[in-house]
Amino acid sequence: MTFSSLGLLDPLLRTLDRLNYSSPTAVQTEAIPAILKGRDLMTAAQTGTGKTAGFALPVLHKLLQEGPRVASNQTRALILVPTRELAEQVLQSFITYGDQLPLRSYAVYGGVSINPQMMALRKGVDVLVATPGRLLDLYRQNAVTFGQLQILVLDEADRMLDLGFADELQQVFCALPSKRQTLLFSATFSAAIRTLAANLLRDPLIIDISPDTMTAATVTQSVIPVDKKRKVELFVHLLANRRWGQVLVFAKTRNAVDQLVQTLQSIGLSADAIHGDRPQPARLRALARFKTGEVQVLVATDVAARGLDIDDLPQVVNIDLPIVAEDYVHRIGRTGRAGASGEAVSLVSADEVDQLAAIEALTNQILPRHDEPGFLPVHRLPATVSGGQIIKKPKKPKKPKVTSNKSPGKGKIHLGNWFESD
Incomplete structure (x- = not known):
């Protein structure tokens, strides 16, 4: 199977040749022809399956062939994503694949000034990548309208629901024309995703790219048991x-991220942070410094679990396990990309055994454990078995009550707490 056999236009094929894209992935093979035919899609695909190209290439193809030239404050294709980082990554994909096409692409998201975004939208954009909240802000100020919208893409729809965007999504859907093509991409077909799809999609083609294991074979995974208070020291x-060398570290909270960065900087290590409280320019600057090697350790919350595309990242460390098991898959998916090898190490305390069991059940594997000399935990991490079950220590049997030879009905005599009353 080749990209030319999928029916893509010659300018796109030349760009793919220049990028050394030899053959389409499974999701691209199924999605691209269906999108070109105008079908709605409900697609389950994990990180690293090539799903962005799976919708970006046919969307660019269709925009070039169909529809009028985009007007002021209009967009022809809307790509909704959960985070700012993913918005930038998807935008770069459209810019790269559409390098030879007379189409404009742009991204809007919160955390930065809205005025430059309003100015850019005055010219109209063929492809608009957006987070739901900022898109609604722009729509309410008439900076963007949807009279020319042809295609709606929900990328990582499960994550948008996890982040609480359900109400914002519903408001966006109400503003869109009913006559459109809708493409939904999600990591799983959860009940919430099926409900969302039932309300949005018309006779969708269902594509389920379910690998035997949800984590890449190129990533070596392990767990190091440790007491919670010694994680940073470890x-x-x-x-x-x-x-x-360079390490991407995930922590559970924004405070934990900032504290770890401060600790690392205090001992002379170069470290920076990405989390929701940092303004977008600071987040982009931290990522840029990490990519150039200026920063050795980048510490982040799950806001960076999806959307960070870093070439040749050798090491991911979970200093805290994620609350949602699927986020573990996306975290470690930042390494071992494009066939390169990577390592993911999780520092796990006893109170995280439920999260560990959920991750092992999701990925259908038991993560190997390696004790680190000098850091053996006082509080033992319970063992887990296949299926995410936790092996708990058996409770000690209760000692049988000692019965006396006193006559039936008479118990012990209590001699304390005497008092008199009238």
Whole structure:
């Protein structure tokens, strides 16, 4: 199977040749012809399956062939994504694939000034990548309208629902024309996703790219049991002892991210942070410094679990396990990309055994555990078995009550707490 056999236009094929895209992935093979035919899609595909190209290439093809020239404050294709980082990544994909096409692409998201975005939309854009909240802000100010909309794409729809965008999505859908092509991409076909699809899609083609394991074979995974209060100490030890180069570290909260960055900087290590409280320019600057090697350790919350595309990242460390098991898959998917090898190490305390079991059940594997000398936990991490079950220590049997030879009905005599009353 080749890209030319999928029916794409010659300018797109020349760009793919220049990018050394030899053959389409499974999701691209199924999605591209269906999109070109105008079908609605409901697609389950994981990180690293090539799904962005799977919708970007046929969307660009259709925009070039169909519809009038985009007017002021209009867009012809709307791509909804959950995070700013993913918005930038998807935008770059459209810019790269559409390099030889007379089409404009742009991204809008919160955390930055809205005025430049309003100015850019005055010219109209063929492809608009947006987070739901900022898109609604622009729509309410008449900076963008949808009279020319042809295609709606929901990328990582499950994540948008997880982040609480259900109400915003519904408001966006109400503003869109009913006559459109809708493409829904999600990691799983959960009940919430099926409900969303039932309300949005018309006779959709269902594509389920379900690998045997949800994590890439190129990523070596392991767990190091450790007491919670010693996690940072263990990470610093591993960083020096194992001579790690660049490391992407995930923590559960924004405070934990900032505290780890401060600790690393206090001992002379170059570190920076990405989380929801940081303004977008600071987040982009941190990522740029990490990509150029200026920063050795980039610490992030799950806002960076999806949407960070970093070439040749060798190491991911979970200093905290994620609450949602699917986020583990996306976290470690930042390494081992494009056939390269990578390593993902999780520092797990006893109170995270439920999250560990959920991750192992989702990925259908038991993560190997390796004790680190000098950091053996006082609070033992319970064992897990296939299916995400936790092996709990059996409770000690209760001692049988000792019965006396007193006559039936008479118990012990209590001699304390005497008092008199009238």
